[in-house]
Amino acid sequence: MNGLVNVIRAELFKALRKKRTYVMAGLLWLIFPPLMLLVGWILQTRVADTFVEDVTSVREVIQIIASPIAITRNGLLLFGNLSPSLLIIVVALIAALLIGEERNQNMWKTVLTTQTNRLTVLSGKLLTAMILLGLLFLGSYLVGPVFGGLGMSFLPTSFGSGWLELLGLYSLQWLFAFAAMLFAFLIIWLLRSLPLGIVTIFFLPALLEGIITFYRTVVGFDRLNRFNAFLEILQLRNTFESLPKYFFTSNLYAPSRQPLSKLTDILDIDVNTVDAGPFASLFSLDLSRSAWVMLVYAIIFAVLLAWSFSRRDIN
């Protein structure tokens, strides 16, 4: 246990002396919220009281863009709705700092002769990564009230409600990200090349999932092709058809995509909506299924990583 605490302390000591940590936090905490306020201010000064008001209430739009709750909610949306997502970028950068750098700087021999239990080192590094990610998430959650509160002084916004639900979604997203962190550690460790590792983390899941989606779209409809017949014989056709439900990325971002339904609801866009009551969405079928899927991914990645990490020679 002492060894684990030592590894976590040492990794935090290292991370806090790396500029990248502050750049990441700065980009997340200080760039995005003012941008939201700027958009809100432009809407307020340029669009309000114009013909647009005939179609939609600008005040309402500003509320869902630049209010304290909106900034926090949009921060969460930002994590899972870009490609590659902000979450995977942050995860890859943290993994690069904690595990990729050891190879780049030829530090493994030093680390593993200073703290000699490899699984302790690996666990400590993973926990540190999750602590750093947790701090970034917490910061993203808190900048909403800070910047949004500031914005309330010059924008027609109110504080907003649903803070607890958002906190729950942030926490879930953080937990889901553990599987992504394991994946990032595994890829960087296995590939032994930091740049290649990062690129692979960004694109490999999406590429594999894209290939399957492409197949389903282009070929999958044809029930008579050989591949489908083969799957039929193996009685795997239905499993193959339902594969997208178990895709890594779609499940990984489930919590941060959850507020999207709420947004479309507010904007009266006709999509499948979810119950937006406090905590209700957290335990909806989709999220709980995603949680199980991510748990399975996490177990697979953890077993592969632990096995490979404890066996590989450090040359």
Place this chain on the structure above:
Amino acid sequence: MSAISATHLSKHYGRKAAVDNISFNIQQGEIVGFLGPNGAGKTTTLRLLAGLIHPSSGSSQILGQRVPGPNLLKVGTMIEEPSFYPYMTGWANLKHAAILHGGIADSRIDEILKFVSMDKAAQKKVAAYSQGMRQRLGLARALLWRPKVLLLDEPTNGLDPVGIAEIRENLREIASGGVTILISSHILAEIEKLVARVLVIEKGKLLFDGPLTQITQNLDEPQTSYQLQATEQNALEEKLSELGYGFESLSNGYLRVAVPLSEAPNLLSRLAAENINLLEAKREEDSLEDAYLRLLREDGRPS
């Protein structure tokens, strides 16, 4: 109890044996030199002992406990070129190691930096350090937790003569505290003033394990060499070749001829019989370095 022991230790990379069935025991408090040319298997052996790589067969023990195991926390290592986080200062790098290992006060970091004469450069970023400074900082890190065993891989690499002498003094002082040291080098002269016992390794095999002075005795037949000068040096060269003696030309104009000790009296009489007028014949003792090199050559390594 042995401080370091290896039992039939082997490490293969594909078909190539980097370390081939070596066994040795090093008692607590001993300083042992680990000699061999580049690529002989020294670093691989040290990596095996440090638990960085897994043996293909055999085992090793540190302080009576099988490697890898918790006793490795009592080992200080400096394997190949020491590496550091370049964006941190020397002090911060040691602090990181101190936290990672646990149980080391800041005062110990200051103390060890002073010991290796790095206290004045401690607050500089490692990226700005010279090779010699890195070597010293690497030694400082290896000593940070007062290890009972030190595994040092060519610790004087890249150091100037003054730096080498200082490191040697440092190591003597550490050894006087009862620390067991296994120190590798490919140059005998670097460690002959420090160690009493050597392990010689070549092509992964242990060629010799014993007191340094016994390297010469270990060979089948000791050698001696003569520096020769004749009235006609060209004639001397021709005759030596004719008689089948190997020789080398020295910068002072002499020819050096190495012969087995039993053959030494014959050399001069045979040259005299061939009408070679020798002006001078200086006999040289077989030095440790010569013996070490011959030991390696006898194993088939080209000279």
